[in-house]
Amino acid sequence: MQHTGLKLRMAFVGTVLFGFYSALALVALSVFGTGVWPFVAVGTLLFVGVQYKIGKWAALRSVGAQDMPEEEFREIHRMVEDLSEEMDIKKPKLKLARMGVPNAFATGRKGAGVVVVSTELLQVLEPDEVEAVLAHELAHIKNRDVVTMVVGQSIAAMIGIAIQWIVILAGDNAIVDWVLGWLAGMVAQMLVMVFVLAISRYREYVADADARQYVGSGDPLARALKKIQVTSENVDDTAIDSSTAALCIFDSDKSFLRRILATHPPVEKRIERLQS
Template identity: 60%
Template sequence: MEHFGLKVRMAVVGSILFAFYMLVGAFGLATFGTGAWPLVLLGLLALPFIQYKIGTWSATRGAEDMPEEGQYQEIHHMTESLSRDMGIEKPRLMVMQMGVPNAFATGRKGKGVVVVSTELMSLLSRDELEGVIAHELAHIKNRDVITMVIGSSIASMVGMVTYFVYMFAGDNNPGGFIVGWILSSVAQMFVMIFVLAISRYREYVADDDARKAIGSGDPLARALEKISRGSEGREPRVNDSVNALCIFNADKSLLAKLFATHPSTEKRIQKLRS
C-alpha cells in the first residue's frame, strides 16, 4: 500500500480528533439540553464543512489566479504534466506576494489549489520550481491538507469549549477570563500535538513523492536551500495557519521549534540527496 505509514498516522489522528469532536457535541447537549440534539447534530455535520471552506478561503485570500499565457505558461504546462503523471486532476494555480519565497497547497483531489509566491518564481530555476510544484501536488494527492485544516479547526473549537466550560463553572472572579484564556490555549495546544504527529511526517512523504515524480531529489533539495537563504531576514505576509501549509516555515522561535509543523530543512535536504 502506497504511503502506509502516512495512512496509518492519518487514521489514528483522525480517530483521536473525532473523539475530541464528540466531546464538543457532548458539551452542546449539556448546554442546550438533550431536546436540542437535532440542532447539535446539524452543527456537528455542518461545522467541518464550514471550517474547511473558511480555511481554504482564508489561505488563498490575497492570491490571484495565475494567467495561462505569458510568463506563467510554462508553469501551467509543467503542472499539467506532473498532475497527469501523479494521477490527479490539474489543480487551480494562483500567485501571491508572500514576502518570502514559498508555496503551499490547499483543497482536495479534484478541487486542489496550489499557490506560488512571486518571490519564489523569481528565485528558482525551472527544475527547482518543478520540484516544489511536485511537492505541493503530492500533498493534494495524499489528502493530508484536509487533515491539517480540519484538525486545526477542531483544536480551535476544543479551546473555545474549554473557555466556556471554565467561565460557566467558575466563581466569576474578575480575573477569571484570563485563567479561562490560559486553559483554552493549553487545551488547543494539546489537541494540536496530535495534528503535529502527522504534520512533519507528511513533509517527508511529499518530498519523496516529488523526488519520484521528477526523477531526482536534487532539484528540490537545491530549491529548499535557496528558499531557506532567501527567507532570512524577511517577514512573511501570511498568517501562521498558512505558514503550516507552506513548503517552508521559517519561524525559529523556541515555541515554534517545540510545536514545529515542518522537520528541519537540513534533514529534508539530507533525505532528498541520500
C-alpha cells in the same frame, strides 16, 4: 505511491480527534440533556465545514493570491499539467502571491485544489527546482493530507472555544473567568494540535519523496529547499500567517513557540533524505 504510513497516521489522528469530540459532546449532553444531541451533531458538522471553507479562503486571502495568467506563465502551467496527469489528479488552480519570501503551498481537496506560488520563489529558483516544488505541492493534494490538516485545525479550534466557554459559564467572577477561560481554551487547543502536528511533519517527508519520484531525482528539491531556507533567514517580515505557514513547503516563522510546535521537519533532514 501507496503511503501506508501516512494513511495509518491520518487514521490514528482522526480517531483521536473523534475521541476529543466525543468527550466534548458527552460533556454537553450531561450539562444540557440528551435533547441537545441533534444540535451538537449538526453544529459540529456545520462548524467543521464552514471552518474548512473559511480556512481555504483565508489562506488565499492572507497572501493576496491572484490567478496566475496562463499566457504569461505558460511553462509553469505546462509543468503542473504534466505532473497532474502523471499523478492522476485534476489540474489544480494556479495562483501567484507576494509573500515576502520564496515559498509555495497547496490548499483544497483532490479535484478542487489550489496551488499558490510566491513571486519571490520564481525569482530565486531554477526551472527544474520550481518543478520539484510544484510536484511537492501536488503530492499534498493527491495524498489528501491538506484536508486532514485543515479539519484537524478546525476541530482543535472548536475544542478550544468549547473549553473556554465551559470555564467562563462555570465560574462566578466575570473578569477572572474570562481570563481563565481564555487560557484553558488556548491550552486545550494546543494539546489537540500536538496530534495534528505529528501528521504535519510526516506529510512533508512523504510529499518530498513523491516529488523525487515524479521529477526523477531528489536533487532539484534539495537545492530548492536550501535556497528557500537561506533566502528566508534574511527576511524579518512576511505576508504568511501561522495557519497558512503550516501549509507551506517551508515554515519561515522564527518564533520560539513555533520552533517548539514545529509544523515542518528540519530542512537538513529533508535534504538528507532527498539525497540518500
